[in-house]
Amino acid sequence: MERKSCWPLILILSVVMTIGLLGYVHLKKELENKLTNEMEFVEASVREAVQGLENYDLAIQYTQTEMDNTEKEVKALQEENGSLTSANEGKNNEVKACKDSVAGLNNDFTAVEKDKSDTDGLFAGERTKWMEGINGLKQLLQDVSPVCAYVKISPEELDPTINDLCPQIQNKTTPVLVVSQ
Known part of the structure; x- marks a missing residue:
């Protein structure tokens, strides 16, 4: 019997072991x-990190x-700036030369203006003298000449020269003695 009584124990032990193995x-x-899920999560994180690094690498390359x-x-701009600076210096020298030339021309212009104003002053003085002389001569022409008082010519026999010198003879209605020549 002893052999019979071991069988249930072996059966129980084998069932317990099978359940234990199934549990294990x-x-x-x-x-x-759980580890597969964690590994997938880590792999996804690694993929995101790799993609982020690739994006950073592309950004670094672009930059x-x-x-x-x-x-x-x-x-190129520095070279162009150098050439423009030298050109600018040349233009500045040209501008300075032009300004110096303008200053010289201004000095000449000032001298010419002074000469002109002096000439204008002299001309005005001379003109005044000539105008006084002309006005004096006009006045003499307008004034009755004392010679006209002695002219004894009728208005019909009036010579144009005498007419210019003695215009009052034309207005005389009284007979005048005629002097024969």
Whole structure:
């Protein structure tokens, strides 16, 4: 009987062992699922990190290209600035020469203006003298000449020269003695 009584114990032990093994397998399967989920999460994180690094690398490459292009442009602009600076210095020298020339011309203009004002002053003085002389002569022409009082010619026999000198003879209605020549 002893052999019979071991069989239930072996059966119970084998059932308990099978349940224990099933429990152990189940725990391992849950642990494996948990680790698989964590690994997928870590892999997704790694993919995101790699993609972020690739994006940063592309941004660095783009920035480096932009910096290189900017450096080239700066060098070109510096060269252009150098040539423009030398051209500007040449133009500044030309402007200075023009200003000096203008200053000389202004000095000449001032001298000519002074000469003109002096000439205008002299001309005004001479003109005044000539006008006084002309006015005096006009006055003499307008004044009755004392000679006209002695002219004895009728208005019909009036010579144009005498008419200019003695206009009052035409107005006389009284007979005048005629002097024969």
